[in-house]
Amino acid sequence: MxxxxxxxxxxxxxxxxxxxxxxxxxxxxxxxxxxxxxxxxxxxxxxxxxxxxxxxxxxxxxxxxxxxxxxxxxxxxxxxxxxxxxxxxxxxxxxxxxxxxxxxxxxxxxxxxxxxxxxxxxxxxxxxxxxxxxxxxxxxxxxxxxxxxxxxxxxxxxxxxxxxGRALAHGGEGVPGEDELAAALLGLTREYDERYGGFGGAPKFPPAMVLEFLLRHHARTGARGALDMVDGTCEAMARGGLYDQLGGGFARYSVDREWIVPHFEKMLYDNALLCRVYAHWWRATGSPIARRVALETADFLVRELRTAEGGFASALDADSHDPAGRHAEGAFYVWTPDQLVEALGEEDGRRAAELFGVTEDGTFEEGSSVLRLPGEDDPGLRARLLAARAERHRPERDDKVVAAWNGLAIAALAETGAFFDRPDLVERATEAADLLVRVHLDDGARLTRTSKDGVASANAGVLEDYADVAEGFVTLAGVTGEGVWLDFAGVLLDLVIDRFTGENGTLFDTAHDAEPLIRRPQDPTDNATPSGWTAAAGALLSYAAHTGSELHRTAAERALGVVKALGPRAPRFIGWGLAAAEALLDGPREIAVVGLAGDPAARALHRTALLATAPGAVVAAGEPDGEEFPLLRNRPLVDGAAAAYVCRGFTCRMPVTDPAALAEQVGGAATEA
Structure with a gap:
């Protein structure tokens, strides 16, 4: 019963x-x-x-x-x-x-x-x-x-x-500056695995939030060592067994130091964060492997995790049934040499075994191997093996839609779609955002954490839900030019200030009127996802850059006091906060692109703005003097031509009409009309 x-x-x-x-x-x-x-x-x-x-x-x-x-x-x-x-x-x-x-x-x-x-x-x-x-x-x-x-x-x-008695007092103690960020970089350098990439030993987790900090630090300071750690880690993860060489997407972590054997569960949050990191790595370097992984991971999210309602499911199991009918970890993903031959024929099967590092002894269990890609790629072989794998028993999917993780996915898909001219990905991000507004946001503008089959649960949203959804909405607004998403972000961030903020700028994981537990949880350190605390700091800062709101900027600065305290001591566990601090030190820069609807020159400036490597730069695009975004007000065309204004604190440089001139001001690559 x-x-x-x-x-x-x-x-x-x-x-x-x-x-x-x-x-x-x-x-x-x-x-x-x-x-x-x-x-x-x-x-x-x-x-x-x-x-x-x-x-x-x-x-x-x-x-x-x-x-x-x-x-x-x-x-x-x-x-x-x-x-x-x-x-x-x-x-x-x-x-x-x-x-x-x-x-x-x-x-x-x-x-x-x-x-x-x-x-x-x-x-x-x-x-x-x-x-x-x-x-x-x-x-x-x-x-x-x-x-x-x-x-x-x-x-x-x-x-x-x-x-x-463990409540934290960090906050309002001043924002992190050059000294703290330099100390954080030094600490990461000491823990960096020069041979295999990543940080620390086994088990090894993908350090998405730290990589975002390193990319921003390099963009702001030119520190080559920061980018070297990104290059080494991203390439090692992409070529290892942690990454699904056939279907895209990353497993939860590697059980070994070398990124060979993963723990096979695939989580929405990991793949959203890593999709965005690889897109940002491509933006910084133009790396072909970064482009491939960003797009394949985005396609994995849409193909494997998108729900019928337009949101994204939480996870795929590690376990499934092997060919003998046994329930086993990794059964869907691993191969023996004989299985490759069966799928591809003798010659191509042997070539695939060499290409993907599949041996008779195996890198996993019972002579099976996890596919890696240590050398040259062969997209044709990968496609054929993906088709063969589709006949296997698939891992179960957790169809629960989690607000915070969908916020991360919205940001990743919106940017990846914009960077690589994939409007379908931007559309999928918009559909997920629509679902969050329709199902997860109630009349009092309070978020529900989870839903399933389009029905909201009774679980109240926690700080990371408000912060990550706001981050996704701000990013989507910049990509689409639809200011309504910025408005929704403002509603959520006002609630963060009103309901989650304690004394001296500290933040709590639950609202002040949430169900009381034996302790009100509070943790600024990143774990598998950005902490709600540092995610809120980053979203508050971006919203303030868009709107000029001193209330939201002050809240962001006070929240970042914890990064001043913890960044130099534990940089691996507060990477998102360090990334937000990089944006704070850079301004962040505000880029307003004005142009008439359908103008190719305006589109070129908009895309160049989105490709800006300036840490945490925010982008508003629309008609001259448009009401969609505060940044567009009093921003006219220049001699009738589309123009971009680069500002800090709403104080702007002379507008430019040439994408190359804009790229020079904000970093990144120019896009011609």
Missing amino acids: PNRLANETSPYLLQHADNPVDWWPWSPEAFEEARRRDVPVLLSVGYSSCHWCHVMAHESFEDEAVAEYLNERFVAVKVDREERPDVDAVYMEAVQAATGQGGWPMTVFLTADGEPFYFGTYFPPEARHGMPSFRQVLEGVAGAWAERREEVGEVAGRITRDLA
């Missing part, structure tokens, strides 16, 4: 709706039930494309005996971390503080007041490698609850008090 998850919209929760465990969704009623029964709460947090979440579900949550024991002694609560990042953040902080590590599935035992007292991640069905079995953990916690309740209460209270 289905449990209480059967009516949820989250694909992850629905995966557990038929478990014998009597799951509850996160709700006041679940904690009231624990209080009524006088039992602890088991909180299990994961997400649909999490490999080890599936493993633990199969081993333990589908086990009738384990479920019976669990149901008798606990109230079990299942949370999709992508729907409730606030719940995940609060308890993950506790797990990491207590154990020194974290991950998913996250397993936490709570009192009926939500106070945590025992933590872990994945627990196996049988004890091994010094790790207790899940049944042993349940028995130990149940025994402690029954026999040492006072001790449990003391531990829970101490942990909760410690978490409550």
Whole structure:
């Protein structure tokens, strides 16, 4: 009989709706039930494309005996971390503080007041490698609850008090300047992997936000070392197994230092961020591989993740069925030499094996290999293998639409479409933006975090939703010349100032009137995505550049105080904030392009403006003295010709009518009419 998850919209929760465990969704009623029964709460947090979440579900949550024991002694609560990042953040902080590590599935035992007292991640069905079995953990916690309740209460209270005392005070301490950004660059140089690109050792994650900082730093200062780190990292990732050489798009991370074997799940946010980074890398260098990867990743987003409603789904699973019918990680993506021959014929199969680094021994499991591209490309072979792979059992897709990640995708697709003359990509970005306005933005201009099948959930948007959607809307406005998107961004950013801002310019992940947790989550550091804090700082700064709003610029500057404090010490974990700081130091530059509708000269100036490498430059394009954008007001044609005005703080240089002259002022390449 289905449990209480059967009516949820989250694909992850629905995966557990038929478990014998009597799951509850996160709700006041679940904690009231624990209080009524006088039992602890088991909180299990994961997400649909999490490999080890599936493993633990199969081993333990589908086990009738384990479920019976669990149901008798606990109230079990299942949370999709992508729907409730606030719940995940609060308890993950506790797990990491207590154990020194974290991950998913996250397993936490709570009192009926939500106070945590025992933590872990994945627990196996049988004890091994010094790790207790899940049944042993349940028995130990149940025994402690029954026999040492006072001790449990003391531990829970101490942990909760410690978490409550962790509020950050960074903000309003001055903006980061040349010294802090130079120190951040030095720190990244020390951690850079000269041999394989990227930063640190295994596992190695794609550092999209750090790469954006390095591109902006190079554009502003000319520092060759910054661009060298981008070149080395982007090329290594693009040629490695992290990148899907057939269908485009990036896997979540590489399990090794060399980018060979990925963890195969594909996330919307990674691919949106990396699509934009590769487009920006191409803008800075003209690299052919940057162009290929940016376009292939954009096409992957549209082909594989776009929903029927026009938004973008959250993820593709790592697992699928292999040719023998077994459910296995990476089965959709890996090849043996014999499989290549079967798909392509003897001669081309052997050539493909050499081209993609497929060996008899294999780079993955059971003699299979992940495809890489260490040498020359062969688009024809790639296309034929992609067609052959289409016959395989596909990974499952999490169709949940997350507002923040769609905001990142809107920005990426809009810019990639503009850079490479792909209006279809700009149209897909616009359709996703329309969905967010129609479904995720309510009458009070508050964002809902998730939707599915065009129906909004009850999950309130968090700071990253407001910030990333605003970023996407500002970018879309610059590309399309439609000022309505700037207006929507302003509505969201006003709410950031009103509902998410604390004392001294600090920002919180949840609104001041959100559901209270044991701690109001707050984290300025980047993880898999830009932190809501630094994303908000960047979006506020761009909006202020467009409108001249001192309120929004001051909010951005105060938020960037945290970058002044953390940038020199931990640059790998605040790359988005460092990128925003680069824009602040550069102005950012404001580019107004005025011209008559349909004028090829105006289009050439507009595209040149979009190709500007000046950090964080904002672009407004439209009719002379147009009302769509504040930047266009009082900006006439020059002798009847389309013109571009480059400004800082609404103080402008003499207008130019030649794309080459505009490119000289803002960096990048000129586009001729």
